[in-house]
Amino acid sequence: MSYWILLTVFAFLLGAVIGSFLNVCIHRLPLGESIVFPASRCPACGTKIRPWDNIPLLSFLLLRGKCRACKAAISFRYPLVELLNGLLALALFLKFGPTATFFVLLVFCSALVAITFIDLDHQLIPDVISLPGIVVGFAASFFLPWLGWLNSLIGILLGGGSLLAVAYLYQLLTKKEGMGGGDIKLLAMMGAFLGWRAVPFIIFAGSLVGSIIGVTLMLAQKKDGKLAIPFGPFLAFGAILYIFYGRQLIHWYLNIGFR
Numbered sequence: 001m002s003y004w005i006l007l008t009v010f011a012f013l014l015g016a017v018i019g020s021f022l023n024v025c026i027h028r029l030p031l032g033e034s035i036v037f038p039a040s041r042c043p044a045c046g047t048k049i050r051p052w053d054n055i056p057l058l059s060f061l062l063l064r065g066k067c068r069a070c071k072a073a074i075s076f077r078y079p080l081v082e083l084l085n086g087l088l089a090l091a092l093f094l095k096f097g098p099t100a101t102f103f104v105l106l107v108f109c110s111a112l113v114a115i116t117f118i119d120l121d122h123q124l125i126p127d128v129i130s131l132p133g134i135v136v137g138f139a140a141s142f143f144l145p146w147l148g149w150l151n152s153l154i155g156i157l158l159g160g161g162s163l164l165a166v167a168y169l170y171q172l173l174t175k176k177e178g179m180g181g182g183d184i185k186l187l188a189m190m191g192a193f194l195g196w197r198a199v200p201f202i203i204f205a206g207s208l209v210g211s212i213i214g215v216t217l218m219l220a221q222k223k224d225g226k227l228a229i230p231f232g233p234f235l236a237f238g239a240i241l242y243i244f245y246g247r248q249l250i251h252w253y254l255n256i257g258f259r
Contacts, residue, residue: 015089137192155191
């Protein structure tokens, strides 16, 4: 029992450490900067962050949310990303245990966390995450019996192709671009990691939640329907929902429909 507890703690800490790296990606990738060099620095004063001031979650608490050198406030998003990724890693471990599936889906979900925050800030989904993600997801399918390479390949084609068709049809009817290429590549990556059966669920769940939040924001801000909301975070929500509850929700929906 104690061994299992140690593994669960390790899973959370692993996710939090990866979350610390994701903070670097979230900040630097939209700026076109290297995620390796230079070492982490305070964005306010440029002071290099010491290793003991860069411990996920703990350092933020010990420093009381301020830079040691200049006392500038540290964005609360940093510990939020670390905590979120740690909790995702813990949930994945509790569901899948110490298996290849756990590690593959941890990579996938960590990429979704980075994409979500980048898209929220910049309405941008970096190709440097989604395109390699497609390759990694497809490569991993050869080692995951529940996925399989054909399922993954169809997922890539269906994921990217479905949104590409929607974007083309929207542009044809309205003469306006309604969906960025980043969303298309993101859904292709999701299909690579989760297979083609996940794609319709992700689109439905993402569209439903996005519509609810979009309408709520427009009513709250009294907008005229032209409020721009990134779709990537809602697709990410749909993908994570599918990982943990997708099959149960599909089974429940089908049972309701055929009663």
